[in-house]
Amino acid sequence: xxxxxxxxxxxxxxxxxxxxxxxxxxxxxxxxxxxxxxxxxxxxxxxxxxxxxxxxxxxxxxxxxxxxxxxxxxxxxxxxxxxxxxxxxxxxxxxxxxxxxxxxxxxxxxxxxxxxxxxxxxxxxxxxxxxxxxxxxxxxxxxxxxxxxxxxxxxxxxxxxxxxxxxxxxxxxxxxxxxxxxxxxxxxxxxxxxxxxxxxxxxxxxxxxxxxxxxxxxxxxxxxxxxxxxxxxxxxxxxxxxxxxxxxxxxxxxxxxxxxxxxxxxxxxxxxxxxxxxxxxxxxxxxxxxxxxxxxxxxxxxxxxxxxxxxxxxxxxxxxxxxxxxxxxxxxxxxxxxxxxxxxxxxxxxxxxxxxxxxxxxxxxxxxxxxxxxxxxxxxxxxxxxxxxxxxxxxxxxxxxxxxxxxxxxxxxxxxxxxxxxxxxxxxxxxxxxxxxxxxxxxxxxxxxxxxxxxxxxxxxxxxxxxxxxxxxxxxxxxxxxxxxxxxxxxxxxxxxxxxxxxxxxxxxxxxxxxxxxxxxxxxxxxxxxxxxxxxxxxxxxxxxxxxxxxxxxxxxxxxxxxxxxxxxxxxxxxxxxxxxxxxxxxxxxxxxxxxxxxxxxxxxxxxxxxxxxxxxxxxxxxxxxxxxxxxxxxxxxxxxxx
Amino acid sequence: xxxxxxxxxxxxxxxxxxxxxxxxxxxxxxxxxxxxxxxxxxxxxxxxxxxxxxxxxxxxxxxxxxxxxxxxxxxxxxxxxxxxxxxxxxxxxxxxxxxxxxxxxxxxxxxxxxxxxxxxxxxxxxxxxxxxxxxxxxxxxxxxxxxxxxxxxxxxxxxxxxxxxxxxxxxxxxxxxxxxxxxxxxxxxxxxxxxxxxxxx
Numbered sequence: 001x002x003x004x005x006x007x008x009x010x011x012x013x014x015x016x017x018x019x020x021x022x023x024x025x026x027x028x029x030x031x032x033x034x035x036x037x038x039x040x041x042x043x044x045x046x047x048x049x050x051x052x053x054x055x056x057x058x059x060x061x062x063x064x065x066x067x068x069x070x071x072x073x074x075x076x077x078x079x080x081x082x083x084x085x086x087x088x089x090x091x092x093x094x095x096x097x098x099x100x101x102x103x104x105x106x107x108x109x110x111x112x113x114x115x116x117x118x119x120x121x122x123x124x125x126x127x128x129x130x131x132x133x134x135x136x137x138x139x140x141x142x143x144x145x146x147x148x149x150x151x152x153x154x155x156x157x158x159x160x161x162x163x164x165x166x167x168x169x170x171x172x173x174x175x176x177x178x179x180x181x182x183x184x185x186x187x188x189x190x191x192x193x194x195x196x197x198x199x200x201x202x203x204x205x206x207x208x209x210x211x212x213x214x215x216x217x218x219x220x221x222x223x224x225x226x227x228x229x230x231x232x233x234x235x236x237x238x239x240x241x242x243x244x245x246x247x248x249x250x251x252x253x254x255x256x257x258x259x260x261x262x263x264x265x266x267x268x269x270x271x272x273x274x275x276x277x278x279x280x281x282x283x284x285x286x287x288x289x290x291x292x293x294x295x296x297x298x299x300x301x302x303x304x305x306x307x308x309x310x311x312x313x314x315x316x317x318x319x320x321x322x323x324x325x326x327x328x329x330x331x332x333x334x335x336x337x338x339x340x341x342x343x344x345x346x347x348x349x350x351x352x353x354x355x356x357x358x359x360x361x362x363x364x365x366x367x368x369x370x371x372x373x374x375x376x377x378x379x380x381x382x383x384x385x386x387x388x389x390x391x392x393x394x395x396x397x398x399x400x401x402x403x404x405x406x407x408x409x410x411x412x413x414x415x416x417x418x419x420x421x422x423x424x425x426x427x428x429x430x431x432x433x434x435x436x437x438x439x440x441x442x443x444x445x446x447x448x449x450x451x452x453x454x455x456x457x458x459x460x461x462x463x464x465x466x467x468x469x470x471x472x473x474x475x476x477x478x479x480x481x482x483x484x485x486x487x488x489x490x491x492x493x494x495x496x497x498x499x500x501x502x503x504x505x506x507x508x509x510x511x512x513x514x515x516x517x518x519x520x521x522x523x524x525x526x527x528x529x530x531x532x533x534x535x536x537x538x539x540x541x542x543x544x545x546x547x548x549x550x551x552x553x554x555x556x557x558x559x560x561x562x563x564x565x566x567x568x569x570x571x572x573x574x575x576x577x578x579x580x581x582x583x584x585x586x587x588x589x590x591x592x593x594x595x596x597x598x599x600x601x602x603x604x605x606x607x608x609x610x611x612x613x614x615x616x617x618x619x620x621x622x623x624x625x626x627x628x629x630x631x632x633x634x635x636x637x638x639x640x641x642x643x
Numbered sequence: 644x645x646x647x648x649x650x651x652x653x654x655x656x657x658x659x660x661x662x663x664x665x666x667x668x669x670x671x672x673x674x675x676x677x678x679x680x681x682x683x684x685x686x687x688x689x690x691x692x693x694x695x696x697x698x699x700x701x702x703x704x705x706x707x708x709x710x711x712x713x714x715x716x717x718x719x720x721x722x723x724x725x726x727x728x729x730x731x732x733x734x735x736x737x738x739x740x741x742x743x744x745x746x747x748x749x750x751x752x753x754x755x756x757x758x759x760x761x762x763x764x765x766x767x768x769x770x771x772x773x774x775x776x777x778x779x780x781x782x783x784x785x786x787x788x789x790x791x792x793x794x795x796x797x798x799x800x801x802x803x804x805x806x807x808x809x810x811x812x813x814x815x816x817x818x819x820x821x822x823x824x825x826x827x828x829x830x831x832x833x834x835x836x837x838x839x840x841x842x843x844x
Binding site for chain 1: 668669670671672675683684685686687688689709712713735788789790791795796799
């Protein structure tokens with residue numbers, strides 16, 4: 001992975017380090033020069049740039065195809081944005097049209113990234129965004145706002161825009177409906193629009209691509225009477241890049257307090273996937289397919305359940321745990337007892353915090369003497385495991401190796417038959433062929449000559465395998481599997497179909513079924529806590545109490561209607577207004593032909609066969625009866641995965 | 644049927660078939676009940692040839708297009724009144740004729756929310772041969788991301804625009820023959836027909 005550290009003379013930029021996706025072109029020396037020392041380096045060839053001093057606004061022109069980078073120089077500074085197209089600037093950005101066409105409150109890099117005019121024509125498109133928190137509902141600040149707050153004569157973005165746009169013949173307005181970049185607003189459950197200090201750090205930026213020749217307006221908001229700009233307005237910087245440049249779409253995320261900004265990246269399989277679909281979304285800092293063109297989640301789902309499906313799960317994080325105390329570290333941090341795992345065996349469980357909450361769920365692979373690999377979801381797992389190791393003075397190394405191991409899952413009843421002829425397994429794992437590889441076993445080997453770790457695991461409730469390879473082999477592996485799978489009716493599978501399958505199989509998703517305030521008992525994976533076989537592990541004391549009576553426990557619900565409770569709905573006893581739990585995930589199960597849900601309810605209402613009510617809309621307008629059953633209504637004994 | 648003078652190969656609003664739309668909470672259930680498992684195995688904008696089991700003899704064949712999770716469009720011979728059949732299921736769906744084809748028999752007798760015989764909001768159907776469609780439709784029509792006409796496989800549909808007019812392009816089989824069916828608002832029928840006809844000439 002190319003890592004570009006943007007050092008700067010400005011201390012304000014010290015925290016602005018970008019982990020760029022591998023596809024980001026290296027900056028040339030020409031690009032690195034900049035007359036401004038308080039900015040991140042240019043992304044490409046700059047054709048114009050403008051410094052907008054605090055509490056002012058400017059107007060500027062861009063050509064179709066050029067890029068506009070709006071940079072928050074010092075952090076916590078809002079920048080309102082206008083764009084006009086047409087000879088007489090008669091077309092302008094329309095927030096309502098934009099929200100409606102995209103189905104999102106604020107466009108984000110990816111499929112729903114365009115800002116439209118009132119004629120539903122795209123004017124600009126978000127290419128990169130390192131902040132992720134903007135406003136598309138409110139006017140640029142107005143004179144009236146300040147007057148009503150007791151500040152007559154205070155500068156406003158709208159008034160500043162009026163001055164900047166006047167030379168172009170654009171009539172003044174009391175308030176400009178703008179895209180308010182970095183303005184931190186949110187609509188709460190009551191409909192109130194709350195605002196607060198901008199989330200942007202020094203150097204955070206939004207990169208837009210102009211779809212037409214545009215006249216643009218940008219401000220450095222003068223608001224110093226509330227927290228919007230951190231009470232201290234500062235400058236905004238605009239860079240215009242050449243239309244010949246090509247920047248990858250990316251969203252910047254920060255995984256933790258001390259983590260650099262990480263831009264969304266492609267996996268080793270994404271180039272192959274992009275040939276099959278444009279419907280990708282950001283997930284855990286990777287671009288992942290949602291569904292495939294001319295296929296769709298239903299068809300992909302049935303390929304999985306009836307034949308074989310291939311999916312990219314490279315967004316998982318991989319951590320090598322090695323050293324003489326590797327086992328002891330995992331015994332402290334991981335919920336399962338992994339002492340008896342033989343080489344070539346893996347176990348599902350979770351990392352726990354001291355109050356028994358789930359930090360992350362994942363697999364521990366035993367790969368050799370003093371050599372384990374934890375595969376989970378969070379970049380922060382590495383630091384956590386190191387902290388635990390340090391606190392217990394363990395001789396162990398923990399290394400994030402995610403950039404060296406990208407993985408696909410080949411799942412479905414025909415997966416073994418399809419994969420077996422392609423595989424050669426290395427010695428030393430206790431079995432020599434795929435047919436002998438049992439559930440939760442793994443081995444290194446080759447798939448059509450491609451070195452791989454082959455694991456009989458999955459996230460679908462089907463027989464299947466996960467294949468980990470170096471990213472250099474990603475395209476080759478994808479092509480080999482898709483080609484070999486043709487006689488078996490293979491289909492690539494996107495996240496929409498995967499979500500349907502994992503709910504049927506009762507498999508947890510971070511953020512839906514658990515977070516770090518949820519215990520394994522509540523999430524439905526109490527069986528992964530080695531309470532009987534490990535005397536000490538992180539969170540044990542808290543979990544001993546929670547085991548006696550978890551405030552809620554996970555159940556499966558089968559609804560007496562075809563309506564889908566997709567998450568968040570309240571669960572009630574029949575006829576009661578008070579709640580006993582809520583739905584965490586739901587879907588219509590094609591194979592069961594029923595609407596099903598995963599829910600977490602008070603243990604008194606978790607007995608199989610209990611009839612409860614799921615509240616739709618406001619929870620009162622319509623109540624649908626639902627029967628409590630196993631968390632995994634599809635193949636609850638996992639017979640298919642074990643077969 | 645209406646055959647424009649522009650070409651013998653362009654069929655506009657064929658009178659031998661009708662498009663039915665149904666949707667609602669029980670839309671998927673109704674589709675599966677009527678047409679079997681294939682109804683839930685196809686994804687939105689996919690279709691399949693189906694047989695209406697209520698009419699085993701003589702066998703009634705049609706084509707089922709899924710438009711959303713619980714929304715379907717069915718192409719059937721004009722003699723079949725699907726609203727009557729669906730009405731008997733007492734399901735939570737509405738059903739209506741969506742093509743301009745007049746429904747023969749007892750249209751409007753079904754239990755449905757919007758089974759109305761008037762033509763308001765109904766669509767025109769334009770049909771061109773499959774081979775011609777494969778060559779020319781991708782050049783004439785544009786789609787938004789997620790959809791592609793390069794190529795449009797058989798039993799697939801895609802929302803698109805021809806000369807900035809909204810169409811749904813559906814490549815499927817009717818009576819065992821592949822064709823491109825272009826569904827559009829009645830007001831745009833002539834304009835689309837002219838564009839297609841110019842190419843067909």
